[in-house]
Amino acid sequence: DQQVKQNSPSLSVQEGRISILNCDYTNSMFDYFLWYKKYPAEGPTFLISISSIKDKNEDGRFTVFLNKSAKHLSLHIVPSQPGDSAVYFCAAYGSGNTGKLIFGQGTTLQVKP
Amino acid sequence: NAGVMQNPRHLVRRRGQEARLRCSPMKGHSHVYWYRQLPEEGLKFMVYLQKENIIDESGMPKERFSAEFPKEGPSILRIQQVVRGDSAAYFCASSPRLAGKHNEQFFGPGTRLTVL
Numbered sequence: 001d002q003q004v005k006q007n008s009p010s011l012s013v014q015e016g017r018i019s020i021l022n023c024d025y026t027n028s029m030f031d032y033f034l035w036y037k038k039y040p041a042e043g044p045t046f047l048i049s050i051s052s053i054k055d056k057n058e059d060g061r062f063t064v065f066l067n068k069s070a071k072h073l074s075l076h077i078v079p080s081q082p083g084d085s086a087v088y089f090c091a092a093y094g095s096g097n098t099g100k101l102i103f104g105q106g107t108t109l110q111v112k113p
Numbered sequence: 114n115a116g117v118m119q120n121p122r123h124l125v126r127r128r129g130q131e132a133r134l135r136c137s138p139m140k141g142h143s144h145v146y147w148y149r150q151l152p153e154e155g156l157k158f159m160v161y162l163q164k165e166n167i168i169d170e171s172g173m174p175k176e177r178f179s180a181e182f183p184k185e186g187p188s189i190l191r192i193q194q195v196v197r198g199d200s201a202a203y204f205c206a207s208s209p210r211l212a213g214k215h216n217e218q219f220f221g222p223g224t225r226l227t228v229l
Contacts, residue, residue: 004155034217043117043204043220044156089155098169099146099208101218103155 003027004092006104014112019077021107023090026071030092034101035064035075038087047088048075080111115140117207117221125227132192132199134224138207145188146206146218147180156204162188195228202226 005024013019023033031052036044050057050064050073057064063076077084087106094100118137126132138145143164148156161169162182173180177195182188192199202225206218 006155036220041222043206043222045220046217049217094158098161099144099218100158100161100169100172101146101148101156101206102158103148105153105155 002105003030003094004090004102004104006088006090006107008107009105010108010110012110012112013080015082016079019075019080019084019109019111021075021077021088021090021109023073023075023104024071025073025092027092028071030094030102032093033064033066033073034091034093035062036089036091036103037084038089038106044089077109080109082111082113085109085111117142117205117219119203119205119221119224121224122222123225123227125229126195127229128196129194132195132226132228134190134192134203134205134226136188136190136205136207136221138188138205139209139219142207142209142219144208144210145182146208147188147190148204148206150202150204150223152201159190192226195226197228200226200228 034049035047037047038044048059048062066073087108089106090104091101094102145162147159150156158172160180177193179191202223204223205221208218
């Protein structure tokens with residue numbers, strides 16, 4: 001069962017515009033969420049996170065929003081830059097406190113110059 | 114401070130052979146996680162180890178797969194009698210302590226296993 005879902009496999013935006021990547025989850029016990037960015041032939045790198053006690057977290061051009069009632073989070077990138085072109089994974093820490101990350105399928109973002 | 118290192122970066126095996134994937138965590142990190150990414154999918158947790166101990170192996174296939182993290186040396190993910198379905202990218206991550214609310218996991222570049 002896919003507990004973290006990214007339903008859009010790809011997204012294309014123009015440089016300077018906003019990119020919005022979406023993520024849904026099914027397990028209401030999840031209380032901490034992360035976004036990772038991945039370039040081809042590299043490992044994922046941490047981008048931004050949010051605790052379930054918050055509904056927004058901002059870091060420079062990146063903002064993550066959490067809607068607990070809808071079990072939905074989104075990553076906003078503004079303004080988008082060509083270097084942001086990558087695969088973005090949404091992830092949540094699983095139950096059991098073992099640090100196990102549960103990833104979504106990923107969304108490939110292409111930012112066009 | 115070098116990041117998480119994985120070798121080999123690419124590994125080709127024929128069906129029935131053994132694959133050994135190595136992961137050297139970041140200096141000072143004693144917690145290691147292995148994930149597998151099948152084509153067109155996200156990363157799936159396999160196993161979590163601390164030095165000399167397997168803490169959570171709930172994502173490991175029941176047969177042919179094993180992992181260790183000895184007192185000295187890298188963590189090893191071993192796949193015996195590989196099959197074509199084992200072809201994937203295998204990522205290792207490390208953290209200085211139990212990864213949780215404020216401790217991120219740092220990922221290596223991955224090993225791409227191809228089974229012919």
